[in-house]
Amino acid sequence: MANTKELSVEDKLRAIYDLQLIDSRIDEIRNVRGELPLEVEDLEDEVAGLSTRSEKLKGELEVIENLIKEKKNAIDEHKEAVKKYTKQQESVRNNREFNSLTKEVEFQELEIQLAEKQIKEMKASIEHKKEMIATSKEKLEAKLAHLKHKKSELDAIMSETQKEETFLTEKSAEFEALIEDRLLAAYKRIRSSVRNGLAVVSIERGASAGSFFTIPPQTQVEIASRKKILIDEHSGRILVDTVLAQEEREKMEQLFATF
Numbered sequence: 001m002a003n004t005k006e007l008s009v010e011d012k013l014r015a016i017y018d019l020q021l022i023d024s025r026i027d028e029i030r031n032v033r034g035e036l037p038l039e040v041e042d043l044e045d046e047v048a049g050l051s052t053r054s055e056k057l058k059g060e061l062e063v064i065e066n067l068i069k070e071k072k073n074a075i076d077e078h079k080e081a082v083k084k085y086t087k088q089q090e091s092v093r094n095n096r097e098f099n100s101l102t103k104e105v106e107f108q109e110l111e112i113q114l115a116e117k118q119i120k121e122m123k124a125s126i127e128h129k130k131e132m133i134a135t136s137k138e139k140l141e142a143k144l145a146h147l148k149h150k151k152s153e154l155d156a157i158m159s160e161t162q163k164e165e166t167f168l169t170e171k172s173a174e175f176e177a178l179i180e181d182r183l184l185a186a187y188k189r190i191r192s193s194v195r196n197g198l199a200v201v202s203i204e205r206g207a208s209a210g211s212f213f214t215i216p217p218q219t220q221v222e223i224a225s226r227k228k229i230l231i232d233e234h235s236g237r238i239l240v241d242t243v244l245a246q247e248e249r250e251k252m253e254q255l256f257a258t259f
Helices: 009-033 036-089 095-178 181-193 217-225 242-256
Strands: 200-204 238-240
Touching: 009 095, 009 181, 009 200, 009 238, 009 242, 036 095, 181 238, 200 242
Parallel strands: 200 238
Antiparallel strands: none
């Protein structure tokens, strides 16, 4: 690989325009994927959230069902107590003992009523939670189906483009190594600040590609001479002449055609 110090200005312009063409091709590949990776990630998060919610609801359901069993056991105990105290009333010696046992019976009956009320409320809560679990299950199944579809879309695109993207990413690194640090830093800065990622553009019909501002004839001559690197004062992009751009596009098209 050539040393950056040995490169002429023309070689630098060719290298940086080639880098632009490669990076633009990588951008195209990634644009084909579009928002799919993010969509898949979001769906995975939603599926995880719904699964956690379902498990939590099932756990709450189990707790309530256990509480109902406890309350039913308590009711049986209270009923046994009522029988016991009622039986004891048959052999009391005075009214005070009878009244005391009557109060115990009343207390046990109140406890039974309270437990039955609580069981009724808990059963209503169970029905509500079962509805929530069913709804959550439906949502989860729908999201899982959607996720499966989106993953298969993404996998198909990845299988078509991953090899080319990997190859081009390696080529991009090779061309970056040809370009001096300062120029490469400028390229990356410009590229990150423009929406279409074009940091290097050619002259098209007397203006920089994608710009409506005409470049003065003298500047066009300087660009065509390839003696120095010039920046478009309006767009801030690095400029190359049409002939050089066409030559490099043809060269890069042959590279891209291998895929």
